[in-house]
Amino acid sequence: MNFFREKSCEEILREIKEGNKITLARAISLIENREPRGTEILKRAYHYTGNSTVIGITGSPGAGKSTLVDKLTGEIRKRDKTVAIIAVDPTSPFSGGAILGDRLRMQRHSTDEGVFIRSMATRGNLGGLASSTDDVIVLLDAAGFDFIIVETVGVGQDEVDIVKSAHISIVVLVPGMGDDIQAIKAGIMEIGDIFVINKSDRDGVTKLEQEINVLLMLSAKKEEELPQIVKTVALTGKGVDKLFEIILEKKNKLSQSTKFLRYHKELLKEKLIRHIKEKLFEKFSNELKFNLEVEINKIIENRESPYEIAEEKISLFLGERNEQ
Ligand SMILES: Nc1nc2c(ncn2[C@@H]2O[C@H](COP(=O)(O)OP(=O)(O)OP(=O)(O)O)[C@@H](O)[C@H]2O)c(=O)[nH]1
Numbered sequence: 001m002n003f004f005r006e007k008s009c010e011e012i013l014r015e016i017k018e019g020n021k022i023t024l025a026r027a028i029s030l031i032e033n034r035e036p037r038g039t040e041i042l043k044r045a046y047h048y049t050g051n052s053t054v055i056g057i058t059g060s061p062g063a064g065k066s067t068l069v070d071k072l073t074g075e076i077r078k079r080d081k082t083v084a085i086i087a088v089d090p091t092s093p094f095s096g097g098a099i100l101g102d103r104l105r106m107q108r109h110s111t112d113e114g115v116f117i118r119s120m121a122t123r124g125n126l127g128g129l130a131s132s133t134d135d136v137i138v139l140l141d142a143a144g145f146d147f148i149i150v151e152t153v154g155v156g157q158d159e160v161d162i163v164k165s166a167h168i169s170i171v172v173l174v175p176g177m178g179d180d181i182q183a184i185k186a187g188i189m190e191i192g193d194i195f196v197i198n199k200s201d202r203d204g205v206t207k208l209e210q211e212i213n214v215l216l217m218l219s220a221k222k223e224e225e226l227p228q229i230v231k232t233v234a235l236t237g238k239g240v241d242k243l244f245e246i247i248l249e250k251k252n253k254l255s256q257s258t259k260f261l262r263y264h265k266e267l268l269k270e271k272l273i274r275h276i277k278e279k280l281f282e283k284f285s286n287e288l289k290f291n292l293e294v295e296i297n298k299i300i301e302n303r304e305s306p307y308e309i310a311e312e313k314i315s316l317f318l319g320e321r322n323e324q
């Protein structure tokens, strides 16, 4: 690990752009752990972004997302394009790399030079999982991957936020979920650009399709194109070529997608505010030798109010800066 610490951020970025996957993996860890060097690398990497197509895939556990990603990877590689895959697991704080590795079902591509696979779990993500994922996407984009696929499990707010970083969002559903479809949050219906009915070798496909259609009508926004529904059997690959064609069509029309532009703006706004907050808090803490534990104890033990502590410290911080 030492030799990595000695490398300059320029060197690290150059190696990443040259396709060095070990350096890439290490740089991702820096970003996940919110290390200052991670931010330094991101600053430089950002200038090289904008060339990847980012695909988000979300859906309930076991819906067949990884099997689908594996087949999509096949389609991408057939065209000699490269792909980076991130599997995100926000639901389980206990998932280690091994379990995630198993969840990926990507063994056949793991030795392929044009494929990079990485899992991200909740642990270590100090700035929130969605923002870490977003930063990792920046690095993978700079690394030059043609496609970046993000697989997330679940249908909660975390997944909605993560998938918002994508250019094209795919929601995977399976027939025979019973009333489960009612439990799917409006948020997830809203982010989907493509709805995949996977395991369409099973009964209940037509019923599910009708249910999705109803939900889509209800959450549709006038100015935005209605999402498409595609039936697949990920296990055999049936329908995946059609799915990939639709992805390519959507990719070509991205600049006209009001939804994508809306999310893109929202995301940039959040990114900018988060960075300002983080940087300010870092300066504030360093200059005032601010110790969160000490202040929290004051609140709990002496019943001092957090409002006053915050305002006092801010005045002190600003006062000190004025004197400089
Ligand atoms: N019958 C049938 N089974 C499928 C299909 N696609 C995937 N499966 C099976 O469904 C199971 C779950 O597939 P995964 O690809 O791991 O699903 P996942 O959504 O990635 O699962 P998690 O990452 O654990 O949430 C596996 O046993 C697959 O073989 C399909 O189209 N039809």
Ligand SMILES: [Mg+2]
Pocket (backbone or CB within 6 Å): 065, 066, 067, 103, 104, 151
């Ligand atoms: Mg999976």
